Amino acid sequence: MNLIYNDKLNGFFSMSVADNWFQRNAGQPLSTFCIVLNYGETIDIQIDLKKYQIQNNQICCINPGSIIPKISSKDQKHCFIDFNQAFYCLELHDKELSCNGLLFGALPQPPVLSFPEEEATDNIGLIEMLKREFSYAESNQGDMLRVLLKQLIIKCVRLAKKQLFNTTDLPQEETDIIRRFQALVEKYFREKHKVADYAEMMYKSPKTLSNTFKKLNGQSPLQIIQERIVLEAKRLMNYTDKSVKEISFELGFSEPAHFSRLFKKVTGESPSEFQ
Numbered sequence: 001m002n003l004i005y006n007d008k009l010n011g012f013f014s015m016s017v018a019d020n021w022f023q024r025n026a027g028q029p030l031s032t033f034c035i036v037l038n039y040g041e042t043i044d045i046q047i048d049l050k051k052y053q054i055q056n057n058q059i060c061c062i063n064p065g066s067i068i069p070k071i072s073s074k075d076q077k078h079c080f081i082d083f084n085q086a087f088y089c090l091e092l093h094d095k096e097l098s099c100n101g102l103l104f105g106a107l108p109q110p111p112v113l114s115f116p117e118e119e120a121t122d123n124i125g126l127i128e129m130l131k132r133e134f135s136y137a138e139s140n141q142g143d144m145l146r147v148l149l150k151q152l153i154i155k156c157v158r159l160a161k162k163q164l165f166n167t168t169d170l171p172q173e174e175t176d177i178i179r180r181f182q183a184l185v186e187k188y189f190r191e192k193h194k195v196a197d198y199a200e201m202m203y204k205s206p207k208t209l210s211n212t213f214k215k216l217n218g219q220s221p222l223q224i225i226q227e228r229i230v231l232e233a234k235r236l237m238n239y240t241d242k243s244v245k246e247i248s249f250e251l252g253f254s255e256p257a258h259f260s261r262l263f264k265k266v267t268g269e270s271p272s273e274f275q
Helices: 018-025 117-133 141-163 172-188 195-202 206-216 221-239 244-250 256-267
Strands: 002-006 012-016 033-038 043-047 050-054 058-062 070-072 078-083 112-114
Touching (some): 018 078, 033 043, 050 058, 050 112, 058 141, 078 141, 117 141, 221 244, 221 256, 244 256
Antiparallel strands (some): 012 078
């Protein structure tokens, strides 16, 4: 399976099995959002420098910019769904979906979500409806694909709210604080390195952000910022020929020594040791 839809406004949507998807995306930064739905045998996948397993009845959301050097699957009972901002803008639809910063953004790791056994048939049915839509060469084809994609994203959001936080008692205001913060970090981590920078954009105090993360997520806002910077640094060190000095400037550090101290604080090794 390798189904691709393009529209006149540069919108892109595709559905693929692992082999076809990997041929298109291997070893380069993803230019799209990706949702992997697995209803077959375990998929082994490396996202950036970490290995993950997507087991039967699980969904994984992968950020744009991620690099996938390895995928292994034993069957074709799964679907890799790709879409870009021009096809479906998550930021524009955030009020109705509540997924920006929850499924995608500066997250501690790509969310791998488990859906209940009783939903397996519904999810497979949704995938089949998406596949059938590719047989209709009509002007409203893109609209129908967006409607079905929205259903899938809503399913993912419901699972994420139950599975990604330390408590099931989730005040909407507090989950929205975490979502917005993680979305903003993904957008501005190269230039804004302090919690106060994001607190100001959100009209919150740094203490409010810290207390909310402590209650619901376990990580501090500063950890989120620093780990996102380090993730990007690792990508650049591992997949480009850029020097540590070039990388430090690209990530918004005026002095390479400041970047090196942060990198060692987060990883336990210096950039040169990592390389």
